[in-house]
Amino acid sequence: MTNHICETCGTQFNASDLPPQHCPICEDERQYVGWRGQRWTDHDALRERYRLRIGEDDGLLALAIDGDFAIDQRALLLPTDAGNILWESLSLVTDEAVEILRARGGVDRIVISHPHFFSSMGAWSDALGGVPIVLHEANRAWVQNHHPAIEYWGGDRLRLSDDVTLVRGGGHFPGSSVLHWAGGPRDGGALFAGDTLQVVPTRRHVSFMFSYPNLIPMRPGAVTALRRRLAGLSYEDVYGYAWGRNIIGGAEAAVQGSFDRYLTSVGAPGAFASARLLVFGATGQVGSRVMAEAVHRGHAVTAVVREPSDVASLPSGVEGVVLDARDRAGVARAVAEHDVTVSALRPPPGREPELAALTRSVLDGAAEAQRRVLIAGGAANLLMPDGSGHTVLSAPGVLPPAVRPIAEASYAQYMACVAHPDADWVYFSPAAMLAPGERTGRYRRGGDVLLVDEAGQSGISMEDYAVAMLDEVERPASNVRRVTVASA
Ligand SMILES: [Zn+2]
Numbered sequence: 461m462t463n464h465i466c467e468t469c470g471t472q473f474n475a476s477d478l479p480p481q482h483c484p485i486c487e488d489e490r491q492y493v494g495w496r497g498q499r500w501t502d503h504d505a506l507r508e509r510y511r512l513r514i515g516e517d518d519g520l521l522a523l524a525i526d527g528d529f530a531i532d533q534r535a536l537l538l539p540t541d542a543g544n545i546l547w548e549s550l551s552l553v554t555d556e557a558v559e560i561l562r563a564r565g566g567v568d569r570i571v572i573s574h575p576h577f578f579s580s581m582g583a584w585s586d587a588l589g590g591v592p593i594v595l596h597e598a599n600r601a602w603v604q605n606h607h608p609a610i611e612y613w614g615g616d617r618l619r620l621s622d623d624v625t626l627v628r629g630g631g632h633f634p635g636s637s638v639l640h641w642a643g644g645p646r647d648g649g650a651l652f653a654g655d656t657l658q659v660v661p662t663r664r665h666v667s668f669m670f671s672y673p674n675l676i677p678m679r680p681g682a683v684t685a686l687r688r689r690l691a692g693l694s695y696e697d698v699y700g701y702a703w704g705r706n707i708i709g710g711a712e713a714a715v716q717g718s719f720d721r722y723l724t725s726v727g728a729p730g731a732f733a734s735a736r737l738l739v740f741g742a743t744g745q746v747g748s749r750v751m752a753e754a755v756h757r758g759h760a761v762t763a764v765v766r767e768p769s770d771v772a773s774l775p776s777g778v779e780g781v782v783l784d785a786r787d788r789a790g791v792a793r794a795v796a797e798h799d800v801t802v803s804a805l806r807p808p809p810g811r812e813p814e815l816a817a818l819t820r821s822v823l824d825g826a827a828e829a830q831r832r833v834l835i836a837g838g839a840a841n842l843l844m845p846d847g848s849g850h851t852v853l854s855a856p857g858v859l860p861p862a863v864r865p866i867a868e869a870s871y872a873q874y875m876a877c878v879a880h881p882d883a884d885w886v887y888f889s890p891a892a893m894l895a896p897g898e899r900t901g902r903y904r905r906g907g908d909v910l911l912v913d914e915a916g917q918s919g920i921s922m923e924d925y926a927v928a929m930l931d932e933v934e935r936p937a938s939n940v941r942r943v944t945v946a947s948a
C-alpha cells in the first residue's frame with residue numbers, strides 16, 4: 461500500500477495498492493493535468509529527488525521544496541500566542557526539517573489555506589507527533605487523504621487566541637482561508653494570504669483569481685464578499701503563498717487599493733456591490749423602501765427595530781437588531797458591523813423635535829466606527845430655486861402649517877450633521893413632495909438647490925428616492941455632503 465502523490469499538484473492520497481485513476485484537484489478547472497498525462501509519485505521517490513530549502517522569509521522560518529515540483533508554495537512556522545502554527549504544508553517531509561521545527565519548540569497545529577496546499581499534510585502531522593490539521597469544512601470535499609488528525613472548522617471566523625484568527629475569505633475555493641496574526645511577526649500584525657489574495661510581483665498589490673494557472677478571474681461579487689470578510693482586520697504585512705512574495709509594510713492600504721483597482725478593471729467599480737447595510741427607521745415609509753431596494757439588489761440588510769416583536773414582521777432575508785437609537789454605545793457596535801448605515805429615522809407626530817438628537821447619536825456611532833452614514837432627511841434645508849437665498853423652510857408661503865413641525869425638525873437634523881465634527885455623512889434631501897408611488901428607477905440628482913420640473917413641481921416617489929440612495933451606497937460620490945433627488 462502506498463500513499464500516492466500527484467506529480468502536478470503535489471497532493472498525497474489515501475493509501476492504495478494501485479495509483480488512483482484520477483486527481484480530482486488537477487481535473488478541476490482551477491488546476492490542470494500535466495501535459496504528459498496524469499502521473500504519480502510517492503514520498504520515498506520525492507525524498508530521493510528533492511531536498512527542502514529551509515531558511516528565513518521576512519523574519520519567519522520558511523520551508524519549501526528546493527526544485528521544480530508541483531506548486532511552489534512555502535510553509536511558515538508562526539510562533540504565536542496560539543502556539544506554534546505550521547501555516548501551509550508541503551509534499552515532502554524531511555528529518556532535517558522536523559529536527560529544525562523541534563528545535564524551535566515543535567508545532568502545535570498545522571493550518572492550511574485551501575486544497576492546493578493540502579499536499580502531504582497527513583505525513584507532516586505524523587512526523588510532528590500527530591498534531592491537528594485545521595481545515596475549513598467547505599474544503600472537505602477536496603481532501604484526498606482522510607487523516608485522523610484533521611479537524612474541520614465552520615463559519616467565517618475562528619479565533620484561535622487573542623492574536624490569531626482564521627478568516628474564511630472564499631473566492632478561490634469556498635473554504636479558502638487566511639490567517640490573521642494581530643501580534644506578529646512585527647508590530648502591526650500580518651495577514652497570511654494563501655491563494656485567497658495573491659501578492660503580485662511588484663509586492664505592492666494583490667490580485668484575485670478563481671484559477672491562477674488558467675487565468676480565470678474571481679467574480680466581482682466574490683471579491684466584494686472577500687473584502688467584507690476582511691473588514692476590520694488590521695495588519696502591516698501580507699505574506700503571500702510563495703517564498704519572498706510578501707508585502708512588508710503598509711499592506712492594509714495596499715490591499716484596499718488592490719480591491720479598488722481590481723473592481724475598476726473588471727468594470728464593477730462599486731466598492732460595495734454587495735454591502736452589509738444597517739437601516740435605522742427600517743419599518744417607516746422611507747426605511748422600508750430603502751430596505752426593499754437593498755434586498756432587491758442583493759445586499760445584506762440589517763434593520764434596526766425598537767421591539768423584539770418587530771423582528772418577526774421584517775421581510776424575509778432581512779436581519780433584525782433590537783436597538784434604541786439613543787443608545788450610543790449600542791449604535792456604534794451595530795454600525796461597526798456594517799459597511800454602510802442608512803438613517804431613515806422619523807419620530808411620530810408630536811415628537812418631531814427628537815429627530816436631531818437621534819441623528820446625532822447615529823452620527824456619533826458612525827464616527828466612532830469610521831463608517832459612512834447616509835441620512836434620509838427632508839427638503840427644508842434646500843435653497844429655493846428662485847435665487848432669493850431663502851431655504852424651503854424660510855421662504856414665505858411655501859410650507860403649509862401642517863408640515864412645519866417636521867420641516868423644522870429636518871432642518872435641525874441637517875444642522876446637526878453640519879455641526880458634527882467627525883462623522884462621514886451624506887444628507888439626502890427628497891424633492892418637496894415625497895410620497896409612495898412608482899419605482900421608475902430614474903431620477904434627477906442635484907446638490908443644494910430644490911429641484912423643480914418645467915411646471916414648477918418638485919416631487920419624487922419614495923421608491924425612486926430609495927433607488928437614488930442605494931446608488932449612492934454602491935457608488936459613493938466623493939466629497940459630496942448634500943444630495944437632492946427629484947423625479948426624472
Ligand atoms: Zn493533482
Ligand SMILES: [Zn+2]
Nearest residue numbers: 574576632655
Ligand atoms: Zn490555489
